[in-house]
Amino acid sequence: MSSGAPTASDIPAAAIKPAAGSDWALRLRANSEYVAIPAFALLMAALLFALFLLAIGKSPLDFVAYVWRGGFGTAFSFQNTLQRSSPLILTALAVAIPARIGLIMIGAEGALVLGGFAAAAIAVPLIGFAPPFLTLLIMVVAGIAVGALWVGIAGYLRYARGVNETISSLLLTYIGIAIMNFFVEGVLRDASNPNKPSTKPLGDAYMVGKIPGTDVHWGFAVGVILAIALYVLMTRTTFGFAARVTGGNFRAALAQGLPVGKLIVSCAMIAGGCAGLAGFFEVAAIQGRANASLAAGYGFTGILVSFLARHNPLVIVPVAILFGGLVASGGLIQRRMDLPDATVLVLQGLIFVVLLTSETLYGRFAFFKPIKGRDRT
Amino acid sequence: MSSADFSRRAFLQTTAAGTAGLALSLAGATRAFAADLTVGIVYVGARDDFGWNQAHAVAAQALKAVPGVKVVEEENVPETDACAKTMESMINLDGAGLILATSFGYYTPFVVDMAKKYPKVEFRHAAPLWNKDKDPKNAGSYFGYLNQGHYVDGVAAGLSTKSNKLGFVAAKPIASVLSNINSFMLGARKVNPNATVQVIFTGDWSMPVREAEAASALVDAGCDVITCHVDSPKVVIETAEKRGVKSCGHNASQAPLAPKGFITGAEYKWETIYKGYAADLAAGKTLSNFTAGGIEADMVQNTPFGAGASDAGKTAAIAAIADLKAKKPIYVGPLKDNKTGKIVIDKAYDNLDPYLDQMNYLLEGVVGSIT
Numbered sequence: 001m002s003s004g005a006p007t008a009s010d011i012p013a014a015a016i017k018p019a020a021g022s023d024w025a026l027r028l029r030a031n032s033e034y035v036a037i038p039a040f041a042l043l044m045a046a047l048l049f050a051l052f053l054l055a056i057g058k059s060p061l062d063f064v065a066y067v068w069r070g071g072f073g074t075a076f077s078f079q080n081t082l083q084r085s086s087p088l089i090l091t092a093l094a095v096a097i098p099a100r101i102g103l104i105m106i107g108a109e110g111a112l113v114l115g116g117f118a119a120a121a122i123a124v125p126l127i128g129f130a131p132p133f134l135t136l137l138i139m140v141v142a143g144i145a146v147g148a149l150w151v152g153i154a155g156y157l158r159y160a161r162g163v164n165e166t167i168s169s170l171l172l173t174y175i176g177i178a179i180m181n182f183f184v185e186g187v188l189r190d191a192s193n194p195n196k197p198s199t200k201p202l203g204d205a206y207m208v209g210k211i212p213g214t215d216v217h218w219g220f221a222v223g224v225i226l227a228i229a230l231y232v233l234m235t236r237t238t239f240g241f242a243a244r245v246t247g248g249n250f251r252a253a254l255a256q257g258l259p260v261g262k263l264i265v266s267c268a269m270i271a272g273g274c275a276g277l278a279g280f281f282e283v284a285a286i287q288g289r290a291n292a293s294l295a296a297g298y299g300f301t302g303i304l305v306s307f308l309a310r311h312n313p314l315v316i317v318p319v320a321i322l323f324g325g326l327v328a329s330g331g332l333i334q335r336r337m338d339l340p341d342a343t344v345l346v347l348q349g350l351i352f353v354v355l356l357t358s359e360t361l362y363g364r365f366a367f368f369k370p371i372k373g374r375d376r377t
Numbered sequence: 378m379s380s381a382d383f384s385r386r387a388f389l390q391t392t393a394a395g396t397a398g399l400a401l402s403l404a405g406a407t408r409a410f411a412a413d414l415t416v417g418i419v420y421v422g423a424r425d426d427f428g429w430n431q432a433h434a435v436a437a438q439a440l441k442a443v444p445g446v447k448v449v450e451e452e453n454v455p456e457t458d459a460c461a462k463t464m465e466s467m468i469n470l471d472g473a474g475l476i477l478a479t480s481f482g483y484y485t486p487f488v489v490d491m492a493k494k495y496p497k498v499e500f501r502h503a504a505p506l507w508n509k510d511k512d513p514k515n516a517g518s519y520f521g522y523l524n525q526g527h528y529v530d531g532v533a534a535g536l537s538t539k540s541n542k543l544g545f546v547a548a549k550p551i552a553s554v555l556s557n558i559n560s561f562m563l564g565a566r567k568v569n570p571n572a573t574v575q576v577i578f579t580g581d582w583s584m585p586v587r588e589a590e591a592a593s594a595l596v597d598a599g600c601d602v603i604t605c606h607v608d609s610p611k612v613v614i615e616t617a618e619k620r621g622v623k624s625c626g627h628n629a630s631q632a633p634l635a636p637k638g639f640i641t642g643a644e645y646k647w648e649t650i651y652k653g654y655a656a657d658l659a660a661g662k663t664l665s666n667f668t669a670g671g672i673e674a675d676m677v678q679n680t681p682f683g684a685g686a687s688d689a690g691k692t693a694a695i696a697a698i699a700d701l702k703a704k705k706p707i708y709v710g711p712l713k714d715n716k717t718g719k720i721v722i723d724k725a726y727d728n729l730d731p732y733l734d735q736m737n738y739l740l741e742g743v744v745g746s747i748t
Contacts, residue, residue: 069470076469080462196482286458288486293456331451331463332470341423341453 147276155268531564
C-alpha cells in the first residue's frame with residue numbers, strides 16, 4: 001500500500017479529488033488490466049473458433065454445451081477436469097518459476113518422466129519390506145530430487161557455460177525418456193508383464209489415494225498448495241525479489257552482487273522438483289508402475305498453461321483447470337459432434353496465439369492507468 | 378472407500394434430480410430401456426491409421442448397423458488415466474453398457490479398476506490379459522490369431538516372388554510378432570521351399586522413419602515382397618510400392634495404398650466378435666470372458682487379392698484358407714530355430730495351442746535375430 005500510492009504533495013489538488021479515499025479502487029482498476037485483456041483475448045479466440053466450427057458445418061452452441069457438460073456440468077465431469085488439471089498445475093509451475101528469473105525452460109516432460117521413474121524404481125526393493133507411508137515418503141523425495149537434478153543441469157549449464165536453457169532442457173527431456181526406457185526395458189523390467197515393459201507394480205496398498213469424498217487424487221491438492229507457496233516465495237520473499245531482479249536485468253543483478261548463479265540453479269531445481277513431483281503422482285496415484293505411458297505430454301501442455309497464466313503461480317491453477325476441462329470434454333465432443341480429436345487442439349492453439357498476441361495490448365489503454373495517466377496530463 | 382463415497386454422491390444427486398423433475402426423469406428412464414445397448418469404443422490412435430485402430434473402427438461401423446445398438450467412439454486416448462476417464466465418461470454421460478478398450482496398455486490398471494468400480498457395465502479388452510483368478514467377472518479379453526492371415530500372406534507371396542527373398546519389418550521381438558513372422562515364412566516355404574524371410578526389427582510400435590528405412594533396406598537386400606507387423610503399416614506398404622516391389626498387409630486393409638504391388642493382407646475381423654457381444658447382450662446371455670480365434674472362427678480374414686498376386690499364388694492362398702478353416706495346423710514339427718538349430722517345434726501343434734503363445738524364437742528359414 002505504501003510505495004505505489006502517490007503522496008499528496010506531488011499531485012495537484014484537483015487530481016486527488018476523484019481518488020480521495022479510493023486508493024484501493026484505483027489499484028484495482030489498474031490491476032484489472034490483467035483480467036480484462038486475457039478475458040478479451042479468450043473471447044476473441046472463442047469467436048475465431050466459432051467461425052472455424054461454422055465453416056465445417058458444426059454448431060458452436062453445441063460445442064459450448066458439450067464443453068460445459070463434459071468438463072464442468074456434472075459432479076463426475078468436474079472431478080474429471082480437476083484430475084486432469086493436476087499434472088498440468090505442477091508442470092506449469094516448472095515453467096513459471098524459471099520464467100520469473102528470465103529463463104525459458106521447457107524440460108518439464110523429462111523431469112516428470114525421470115521423477116516418476118525414480119519414484120517407481122526406488123520403491124521396488126521397499127515394497128513388502130517398508131510400510132507404505134515410509135515408502136511413499138522415500139518415493140516422493142526421490143521423485144523431487146531427480147526432477148530437480150534434471151532441470152538443475154540445464155540451469156547450471158545456462159549459468160556456468162552459457163548454454164541456451166530452452167534447447168538444453170528440451171534435449172534433456174529426450175535423454176530422460178531414453179534413460180527411463182533403457183531401465184524399464186532392461187534391468188528393472190517386470191518379467192510378469194511380457195508385452196508392455198514396466199517396472200514392478202506398487203500394489204494397491206502402496207498407492208496414493210483420492211481426496212476423501214471425491215474421485216480426484218491428492219496430486220491436485222498438493223499442486224494448489226504448492227502454487228500458493230511458490231507465489232509467496234516469488235513475490236513476498238528476498239529470494240523471490242532477487243530472482244525477479246535477475247530476470248529483469250541480469251547485468252544489474254550481477255552488479256548489485258546478487259548470487260546470480262545460485263538463484264538460477266535454485267529456480268531451475270524448484271522447477272524440476274515440481275515436475276518430478278508430478279511424475280511421482282503419475283506413478284503413485286495413477287499408473288502404479290513406471291513405463292512409457294509416463295511421457296504423455298503433460299510437460300509440454302504445462303508450457304502452454306504457464307504462458308497463458310503469464311507465469312503467475314496463482315493464475316496457473318484456474319488456467320490448468322480450464323485446460324483440464326477442455327481435455328476432459330474433448331472426448332464428449334468427439335463422441336457427440338463427430339469431430340476429430342484434433343478439434344480441441346485447434347481451440348488450444350487459437351487460445352495460445354490470441355493470448356500471446358494480446359500481450360501487445362498491455363499499457364495501451366488509458367482506462368487502466370488512472371494514476372500514471374494523470375501524471376501525463 | 379472414496380469410490381464408494383463418490384457413487385453414493387452420484388446416486389444422491391441422481392435421486393435429487395429425479396425428485397425435482399419426476400416426469401422428465403421417468404421419460405428419460407423409459408427411453409434408456411428402449412435403446413438397448415450403447416457400446417463405447419476407445420482407440421489409442423487415429424481411426425484412419427490404416428492399421429490396428431482402423432481395424433477396430435471398421436468393426437465399429439459394422440456394429441452401428443445392428444438395430445438397437447448405439448456406438449460411441451473416442452480416438453487418440455493415451456494409456457494414462459485419460460483412458461479411465463474416457464470409459465467413465467462413456468458410462469456416466471452416454472450410458473454405455475459395454476466398453477471395448479482396444480489398446481494393450483489400457484488393461485492394467487485402468488480397465489480392471491473401472492470394471493471393479495462399475496460392476497454392471499461389461500468391459501472387454503483386445504489382448505489376452507484377463508486372469509480368471511484375479512480379475513473382475515465383468516471384464517474380459519478378446520483377440521484374433523492374426524498369424525493365420527500372415528500364413529496365407531506367405532503362401533500367396535511365396536508364389537508371387539521372383540527373387541525368393543521376402544522382407545518383414547517388425548516392431549518388437551515379442552511372441553505375437555515372432556509368431557506372425559514364423560507363420561509368414563512357413564506359408565511361403567509350403568509352396569516355395571527356396572523362399573526365405575528376412576526380418577528387421579525397428580524397436581517400437583510406431584516409428585515411421587525407421588520403418589521406411591527398414592523397408593528400403595530390405596528392398597536393397599533383394600527382397601521383392603515386403604510385409605510388416607507394426608501399428609500402422611502405411612509407411613511400409615507405401616515405401617514398397619514406391620520402390621516397385623510387392624507387398625502384403627497387416628491389421629487392416631492397405632490395398633488402396635499399393636494399387637500395383639499389393640498381394641493380400643492379414644486382417645482382423647473384430648466385427649465377428651463385436652456383433653457376437655451385442656447379440657449375447659440382447660439375448661440376455663452372460664458375455665464370455667475370453668474370446669479368441671482365427672480364420673476358422675471368422676475372426677481373422679485376408680484382404681481381397683491385389684494386382685501383385687500371381688494366379689498360382691491366388692489359387693494356393695484360397696486353398697490355404699480352406700485348410701485353416703478345417704483347422705489344419707500351421708506348425709508341424711520337427712522345426713528348428715534359426716540360431717542354434719535346436720528343434721523347437723517337435724510335433725504338430727493345433728493353431729490355437731497355448732504353447733505357440735510362448736514363442737521366443739525365429740524358425741529356420743527366417744534371416745534375422747531377436748537379440
